[in-house]
Amino acid sequence: xxxxxxxxxxxxxxxxxxxxxxxxxxxxxxxxxxxxxxxxxxxxxxxxxxxxxxxxxxxxxxxxxxxxxxxxxxxxxxxxxxxxxxxxxxxxxxxxxxxxxxxxxxxxxxxxxxxxxxxxxxxxxxxxxxxxxxxxxxxxxxxxxxxxxxxxxxxxxxxxxxxxxxxxxxxxxxxxxxxxxxxxxxxxxxxxxxxxxxxxxxxxxxxxxxxxxxxxxxxxxxxxxxxxxxxxxxxxxxxxxx
Amino acid sequence: xxxxxxxxxxxxxxxxxxxxxxxxxxxxxxxxxxxxxxxxxxxxxxxxxxxxxxxxxxxxxxxxxxxxxxxxxxxxxxxxxxxxxxxxxxxxxxxxxxxxxxxxxxxxxxxxxxxxxxxxxxxxxxxxxxxxxxxxxxxxxxxxxxxxxxxxxxxxxxxxxxxxxxxxxxxxxxxxxxxxxxxxxxxxxxxxxxxxxxxxxxxxxxxxxxxxxxxxxxxxxxxxxxxxxxxxxxxxxxxxxxxxxxxxxxxxxxxxxxxxxxxxxxxxxxxxxxxxxxxxxxxxxxxxxxxxxxxxxxxxxxxxxxxxxxxxxxxxxxxxxxxxxxxxxxxxxxxxxxxxxxxxxxxxxxxxxxxxxxxxxxxxxxxxxxxxxxxxxxxxxxxxxxxxxxxxxxxxxxxxxxxxxxxxxxxxxxxxxxxxxxxxxxxxxxxxxxxxxxxxxxxxxxxxxxxxxxxxxxxxxxxxxxxxxxxxxxxxxxxxxxxxxxxxxxxxxxxxxxxxxxxxxxxxxxxxxxxxxxxxxxxxxxxxxxxxxxxxxxxxxxxxxxxxxxxxxxxxxxxxxxxxxxxxxxxxxxxxxxxxxxxxxxxxxxxxxxxxxxxxxxxxxxxxxxxxxxxxxxxxxxxxxxxxxxxxxxxxxxxxxxx
Numbered sequence: 001x002x003x004x005x006x007x008x009x010x011x012x013x014x015x016x017x018x019x020x021x022x023x024x025x026x027x028x029x030x031x032x033x034x035x036x037x038x039x040x041x042x043x044x045x046x047x048x049x050x051x052x053x054x055x056x057x058x059x060x061x062x063x064x065x066x067x068x069x070x071x072x073x074x075x076x077x078x079x080x081x082x083x084x085x086x087x088x089x090x091x092x093x094x095x096x097x098x099x100x101x102x103x104x105x106x107x108x109x110x111x112x113x114x115x116x117x118x119x120x121x122x123x124x125x126x127x128x129x130x131x132x133x134x135x136x137x138x139x140x141x142x143x144x145x146x147x148x149x150x151x152x153x154x155x156x157x158x159x160x161x162x163x164x165x166x167x168x169x170x171x172x173x174x175x176x177x178x179x180x181x182x183x184x185x186x187x188x189x190x191x192x193x194x195x196x197x198x199x200x201x202x203x204x205x206x207x208x209x210x211x212x213x214x215x216x217x218x219x220x221x222x223x224x225x226x227x228x229x230x231x232x233x234x235x236x237x238x239x240x241x242x
Numbered sequence: 243x244x245x246x247x248x249x250x251x252x253x254x255x256x257x258x259x260x261x262x263x264x265x266x267x268x269x270x271x272x273x274x275x276x277x278x279x280x281x282x283x284x285x286x287x288x289x290x291x292x293x294x295x296x297x298x299x300x301x302x303x304x305x306x307x308x309x310x311x312x313x314x315x316x317x318x319x320x321x322x323x324x325x326x327x328x329x330x331x332x333x334x335x336x337x338x339x340x341x342x343x344x345x346x347x348x349x350x351x352x353x354x355x356x357x358x359x360x361x362x363x364x365x366x367x368x369x370x371x372x373x374x375x376x377x378x379x380x381x382x383x384x385x386x387x388x389x390x391x392x393x394x395x396x397x398x399x400x401x402x403x404x405x406x407x408x409x410x411x412x413x414x415x416x417x418x419x420x421x422x423x424x425x426x427x428x429x430x431x432x433x434x435x436x437x438x439x440x441x442x443x444x445x446x447x448x449x450x451x452x453x454x455x456x457x458x459x460x461x462x463x464x465x466x467x468x469x470x471x472x473x474x475x476x477x478x479x480x481x482x483x484x485x486x487x488x489x490x491x492x493x494x495x496x497x498x499x500x501x502x503x504x505x506x507x508x509x510x511x512x513x514x515x516x517x518x519x520x521x522x523x524x525x526x527x528x529x530x531x532x533x534x535x536x537x538x539x540x541x542x543x544x545x546x547x548x549x550x551x552x553x554x555x556x557x558x559x560x561x562x563x564x565x566x567x568x569x570x571x572x573x574x575x576x577x578x579x580x581x582x583x584x585x586x587x588x589x590x591x592x593x594x595x596x597x598x599x600x601x602x603x604x605x606x607x608x609x610x611x612x613x614x615x616x617x618x619x620x621x622x623x624x625x626x627x628x629x630x631x632x633x634x635x636x637x638x639x640x641x642x643x644x645x646x647x648x649x650x651x652x653x654x655x656x657x658x659x660x661x662x663x664x665x666x667x668x669x670x671x672x673x674x675x676x677x678x679x680x681x682x683x684x685x686x687x688x689x690x691x692x693x694x695x696x697x698x699x700x701x702x703x704x705x706x707x708x709x710x711x712x713x714x715x716x717x718x719x720x721x722x723x724x725x726x727x728x729x730x731x732x733x734x735x736x737x738x739x740x741x742x743x744x745x746x747x748x749x750x751x752x753x754x755x756x757x758x759x760x761x762x763x764x765x766x767x768x769x770x771x772x773x774x775x776x777x778x779x780x781x782x783x784x785x786x787x788x789x790x791x792x793x794x795x796x797x798x799x800x801x802x803x804x805x806x807x808x809x810x811x812x813x814x815x816x817x818x819x820x821x822x823x824x825x826x827x828x829x830x831x832x833x834x835x836x837x838x839x840x841x842x843x844x845x846x847x848x849x850x851x852x853x854x855x856x857x858x859x860x861x862x863x864x865x866x867x868x869x870x871x872x873x874x875x876x877x878x879x880x881x882x883x884x885x
Contacts, residue, residue, distance in 0.1 A: 070280030
């Protein structure tokens with residue numbers, strides 16, 4: 001059925017159509033502060049994109065390279081299968097918390113609206129992205145076309161650069177986990193408890209890195225994506241390098 | 243439906259928590275906080291970046307520092323940047339510029355990686371309008387910030403006055419206040435001609451030169467009154483009969499403050515000003531007072547004019563007022579301490595002089611000894627008495643010894659009681675002239691010091707450090723000087739003694755785990771407070787003492803010791819500079835702390851709560867504490883201390 005949508009090129013959800021059109025027209029040469037970014041994180045029932053599902057999405061808006069604190073997105077989603085016990089241990093979402101939650105397909109269009117026009121950012125984002133795109137493909141007839149940036153790759157690039165230029169001890173033992181990086185860079189720490197807090201933690205890391213990048217000569221979106229160093233691709237993602 | 247109602251659950255809640263910890267936002271109701279927290283933004287500024295540029299940046303937001311620190315600079319007309327303040331977590335900046343509706347009044351630079359919450363200008367202005375207690379607290383904060391920068395002025399090294407008023411005592415030199423040409427008469431001229439010259443020129447004094455053209459004395463109004471008129475000296479007698487001589491001279495670049503101290507110490511009202519070998523003028527207490535408009539000297543006058551001991555009792559209270567004034571004039575803590583010491587000395591001296599009249603003259607010359615902080619001239623407000631008494635060793639027969647013992651017992655006991663009544667509490671360790679152990683003839687004192695310096699017992703040595711800072715007070719100063727001679731010659735060669743002192747220097751732990759964990763007292767009534775005397779200042783005092791003893795310096799004041807050591811190259815220049823800076827800064831912090839306590843009616847102590855300190859003070863204190871580690875490292879190598 002979904003393949004049919006795609007083949008016909010007709011029933012794509014309006015939000016996705018606007019999404020596609022926006023990024024088709026995107027000017028990549030503006031300074032970074034002129035773009036909107038949405039930093040997001042998801043909680044999953046497991047790590048297998050074919051079987052597991054998204055149970056929560058948290059997202060934070062960054063405008064003018066500042067976190068807009070009141071303009072977050074947060075929701076729980078009711079999975080089609082009962083919540084596996086071992087996933088509760090990871091993300092602390094209990095079955096009772098999602099008992100009244102709507103199914104993901106009801107939420108997705110709002111989320112696609114929320115990220116409209118924004119560069120999407122996440123930490124080790126390819127996993128979240130593959131779940132997200134499977135969901136939009138299943139429920140909205142296509143994938144999102146937003147440029148995607150991975151803060152983990154940004155951090156790797158930043159560390160490589162530091163070691164190349166300052167001969168600092170190569171941090172072979174550096175953890176590129178979200179918490180490890182936040183600690184290393186002295187960022188305010190959030191207690192992990194939901195997708196929004198993780199998104200917020202990622203947003204802090206993103207701000208820290210992107211402001212430093214401007215000193216490394218990375219000042220436009222095109223710079224950020226040059227050589228695809230920071231871009232993220234899920235297994236079935238199209239390329240969005242300009 | 244997506245749960246959009248919940249969408250603010252995570253972070254704005256954190257913002258609210260943060261706002262509740264920040265004045266004046268803690269004044270606002272929860273609903274208001276919730277509303278504004280949703281409208282706020284979070285920005286990040288990397289270390290070294292310019293957040294606001296003076297006269298250029300438009301303020302669109304109020305900045306609240308969530309993590310990190312900024313430096314506020316004022317760029318003056320010469321394009322020099324003057325540090326106004328350092329602000330840290332929980333502080334704000336930009337409010338004043340927003341309220342005045344102008345471009346940024348200051349330049350603001352991030353000195354650490356800094357996260358700021360941004361509150362839109364219009365929301366902030368709206369809060370001010372609608373919320374009177376919010377606005378009130380903000381104004382309070384502004385004025386206390388102004389106070390803080392006033393204190394900041396005090397410790398600035400610059401002595402140039404910022405305005406016409408204030409700072410003059412510490413900025414003007416005696417040369418600046420010479421107003422009249424020098425009037426000189428010859429020693430052989432008559433007193434009448436001196437008086438005539440004085441009234442003709444309208445001056446209060448003339449200098450007297452001898453036949454070799456050297457200035458040998460001075461005749462003042464006071465001399466004419468007391469020596470000529472009241473004693474019936476002939477007006478035709480030579481001027482040399484009426485003059486006060488010898489006259490003390492001071493270099494022309496002496497600060498008025500120091501001139502005042504010199505006058506008080508030498509109990510004179512006039513000093514001759516010397517430039518090179520040339521006498522260029524005279525300065526009187528009156529000149530300085532006129533220049534100042536205020537007078538610590540008036541208190542001094544009141545002290546020396548008392549004829550009854552009881553009349554001295556209330557006078558020490560006045561020192562507080564004087565000190566307050568000195569501080570607002572920009573005195574550094576060390577100067578203030580010297581002034582307090584000078585005034586306290588005078589009160590004690592006066593007590594002893596009047597007491598001698600009461601109980602009769604001493605059978606043997608004696609000298610009052612000042613110990614500890616009094617000996618180092620580092621008194622802050624009222625400190626406990628630390629004193630002793632030394633007298634000329636009587637001949638070795640029982641009658642003489644007994645006579646001396648009985649007299650000085652009575653004298654010592656009475657003196658201590660009177661001094662206590664003047665407002666100086668008794669020493670808990672009983673280091674006072676009322677204790678027979680510390681009221682001894684010269685020979686015994688010399689043996690005491692000899693024993694301390696050869697003692698293999700570290701405890702005995704440490705107990706005695708306070709005595710090594712002794713200084714002569716009232717009486718036969720030579721006795722104390724002879725004792726100092728002995729200490730100076732002996733101490734430098736007593737390796738074991740110095741070793742014990744060095745070990746003690748290294749015993750104090752540096753309170754370095756600073757303000758995210760100020761090393762504060764863990765239990766008891768001073769919980770969460772830092773004992774700035776024991777933890778901060780004592781290592782510097784100990785360091786100056788051990789180096790002075792090792793190098794045979796007579797000086798007892800910590801700063802003067804350091805200065806002599808530094809100038810003679812006896813300690814490395816860098817260490818010298820940073821110890822002086824760190825020590826001065828901490829004494830300043832302590833002084834301000836104690837003054838605040840006094841003014842709020844509490845007994846001054848040395849326990850500082852981190853919240854009393856501005857961010858700039860915290861930062862600087864952190865640096866000062868860092869110096870302690872370097873002192874200890876130096877002492878360790880110099881004295882080869884084994885751990």
